[in-house]
Amino acid sequence: MKVVVIGDVSWAGQYHLGDEAMTEAAIDQLKRHGADITLVAGDPELSAEYYQVDTIRRLGFRNVPRPKKITLLSTLESALSGEATVPKAMAPAVDAVRRADALVIAGGGNLNSTGEHHLFERLALTRIAEFFDVPLFVSSQSVGPQLSKDDREIVREIADYSVVFGVRERSSAQLMEGICAEPDKVVLTFDDALLIPQMAASSVPETKITLPRSFVVGSFTYHPGATELPPRDYYYEVAAALDHIVSTCDVDIVLIPHMGVLGPGDTNDRDRLGHARIAEFMVSDRVHQLPMISAAQAVSVTSGAQFTVSTRYHPLVFGPAVGVPAVGLVTSHYSMIRMRGALEHVGMSTLAVPYEAWNGLFGPKVVSAISRDREELKAHLDEVGAASIRYQRAWWDGIAARIRGTGEVMTDDVPTPRTYEWGTPADQDSLAVFAGMHEALNRTRNRLALHAQERRRTAKEQAVQHSQLTQEVERLRKDGQRLRDEGRHLEQELAKSTEAAATAQRSLQRQVDEIRYKQRPPGAAIRDGARRRLRRWRAGT
Numbered sequence: 001m002k003v004v005v006i007g008d009v010s011w012a013g014q015y016h017l018g019d020e021a022m023t024e025a026a027i028d029q030l031k032r033h034g035a036d037i038t039l040v041a042g043d044p045e046l047s048a049e050y051y052q053v054d055t056i057r058r059l060g061f062r063n064v065p066r067p068k069k070i071t072l073l074s075t076l077e078s079a080l081s082g083e084a085t086v087p088k089a090m091a092p093a094v095d096a097v098r099r100a101d102a103l104v105i106a107g108g109g110n111l112n113s114t115g116e117h118h119l120f121e122r123l124a125l126t127r128i129a130e131f132f133d134v135p136l137f138v139s140s141q142s143v144g145p146q147l148s149k150d151d152r153e154i155v156r157e158i159a160d161y162s163v164v165f166g167v168r169e170r171s172s173a174q175l176m177e178g179i180c181a182e183p184d185k186v187v188l189t190f191d192d193a194l195l196i197p198q199m200a201a202s203s204v205p206e207t208k209i210t211l212p213r214s215f216v217v218g219s220f221t222y223h224p225g226a227t228e229l230p231p232r233d234y235y236y237e238v239a240a241a242l243d244h245i246v247s248t249c250d251v252d253i254v255l256i257p258h259m260g261v262l263g264p265g266d267t268n269d270r271d272r273l274g275h276a277r278i279a280e281f282m283v284s285d286r287v288h289q290l291p292m293i294s295a296a297q298a299v300s301v302t303s304g305a306q307f308t309v310s311t312r313y314h315p316l317v318f319g320p321a322v323g324v325p326a327v328g329l330v331t332s333h334y335s336m337i338r339m340r341g342a343l344e345h346v347g348m349s350t351l352a353v354p355y356e357a358w359n360g361l362f363g364p365k366v367v368s369a370i371s372r373d374r375e376e377l378k379a380h381l382d383e384v385g386a387a388s389i390r391y392q393r394a395w396w397d398g399i400a401a402r403i404r405g406t407g408e409v410m411t412d413d414v415p416t417p418r419t420y421e422w423g424t425p426a427d428q429d430s431l432a433v434f435a436g437m438h439e440a441l442n443r444t445r446n447r448l449a450l451h452a453q454e455r456r457r458t459a460k461e462q463a464v465q466h467s468q469l470t471q472e473v474e475r476l477r478k479d480g481q482r483l484r485d486e487g488r489h490l491e492q493e494l495a496k497s498t499e500a501a502a503t504a505q506r507s508l509q510r511q512v513d514e515i516r517y518k519q520r521p522p523g524a525a526i527r528d529g530a531r532r533r534l535r536r537w538r539a540g541t
Helices: 017-032 044-051 066-080 088-098 113-131 149-161 170-179 192-198 231-249 270-281 295-303 315-321 333-344 355-372 374-404 425-518 524-540
Strands: 002-006 036-041 054-057 102-105 108-111 136-143 164-167 186-188 215-219 252-255 287-289 308-310 326-330 352-354
Touching: 002 017, 002 088, 002 113, 017 036, 017 044, 017 136, 017 192, 017 295, 017 315, 017 374, 036 044, 036 088, 044 054, 054 088, 066 088, 066 113, 066 425, 088 113, 102 113, 102 374, 108 113, 113 136, 113 149, 136 149, 136 170, 136 192, 136 333, 136 374, 149 170, 164 170, 164 374, 170 186, 170 333, 192 295, 192 315, 192 374, 215 231, 215 315, 231 252, 231 270, 231 308, 231 355, 252 270, 270 287, 295 315, 308 315, 315 326, 315 333, 315 374, 326 333, 326 355, 333 352, 333 425, 352 355, 352 425, 355 374, 355 425
Parallel strands: 002 036, 002 102, 036 054, 102 136, 108 136, 136 164, 164 186, 215 252, 215 308, 252 287, 308 326, 326 352
Antiparallel strands: none
C-alpha cells in the first residue's frame, strides 16, 4: 500500500525532536505493515536520508500572507477541476496523493492559529485527497488552544473528511467533539512518540556522547514562555531548580536540546545557547550539555536517568515510555494542556507543576517524593507503559487494516490508570488551587493573545486593502487626468476642424455663387439692375 505522510519535519535543516519522533513512529508503524511511504518534508533530501523513504517538498504556504494562502487554495481547487494549472509548489503533492492509498497527518501540535501555514498545508492535502477519493487518517494531535473562528472551520473540514481523528490529550478531544460533525471520529490516544523505544532500529544518525553514572535529564526552552520573566531571570530560576536536584539527589544533570542541527557541530542553536546560559548560572559544575541528538538516542539516554525535568513537552512522553518519572514545569496554557494530557495518560498528572510554583514551594516536595517512591513509580510506569504501547500499536494496526480494507480503525479511548499523588492531601489541594489559578491566568493570556493576533491580522488586511484602494484611486486619477487632457485636445481639434469646415463651406459657396453668376442667361444683368431700381423706388415711396 502507498501512503502519503505529512509531519512537521526538517524545516530549514533543523531537527525538532518531538515532531520528528512522532513522524518517525508513524513511518515505522506503517512500514511494519508493508507500506511504501512518501513524506512531505521541509527539507526533502535530509528527511529522505533520515527515514529512508521517498520525500516531496511542502506545498508553499509558509511565509506568505493569509490572503495569498486563500488564493493558493482557490487556485488548487480550480486546477483539480481542470480550470487552471496546479501551482508549482503543489504539483508533487497532487501527484503523490493521486497515486496513494491513504493520506496520514502525523502527530503534532500544529492545528492552531499560531502556525496557520500548517493548517493550510493540511487543508490543501485534505482537499486533494477528497478530490481523488483517498482516505485521510489523523493521528496524535493537539488541537488549539489558540484557534480563531476561521481556523476552526479549517480544522472542521479536515476532521469531517477524515476516517478517524486521533488526539493526544483530553482537552483536545473535548474541543474536537464540539467542532467535528461526527464526534465519534475523535479518539483519545497516546502520543505516537512513545513507540520510539519499540522500533527495531532508527536510520537517523546518532552522535557520540559520554554520560555520567547517575543523572537526571533536563530539557528547557530557550525562552521563558508566558512566565513574563526576563530571559536572565528565567535561566537563573531553572539553574536554581537544577542545583537543588543535584544537591538533594546526588546526581548530575544532562541537558538535551529539543531543536537544532543534529550532531556536535553547530553550537549556535537557540536551545543549546539557552542550556549554556543555564549551566553558567548553576552553582554546581555537575552539568553536561549534550549536542542535538535524535529521538531514538534521546529516549536511550532517558532510559538511564533517575527522572526527567523540563519545560519541554516530549520528555514527558519519553520518560514514562521507558519507565522513568517525568516532571513538567508548566510555562503557558499550551504547555499545560500538553504536559498534563501526557502525564494524565500514565496516572502522573500531579507532576505537571506551574513553573512559578516550583522553587521554594512544590519543587522540593516533588523531588523528595520521586526519590522516596522510586520503586513504586517504576512498577507503576512499567505496568502503564506496557499497556500504552499495546494500545498505540493497536491504533496503527487499525489504520493499516482500514487502508487495506481488511478491518476497521480503533475507536476506544485510552484507558484511565490510577493516579500517583505526591505529598500530603494539603499539598495536593494547594497544587490544585495554584494550578487552577495558573491555568485561568494563562487561558486569559491566550484569549487576549488570540484576540490581538486577530486584530493585527485584520489591521494588516485593512492596510493592504487601503493600499490597494489608494493605488486604484491614484490610477483612476491619472486615467481621469489623461482623459481630460485627451478631451481638451479633441475639443481643440474639433474647433480647428469646425473652423476649417466653415472656411471650406464659405469657399465652396463663393465658388457656387461664381458659377451661378457665370451661368446666368442673356439680359440677366439688365433684369437684375431693373429689379434693384424697383426695390429702391418702392422703398422710397
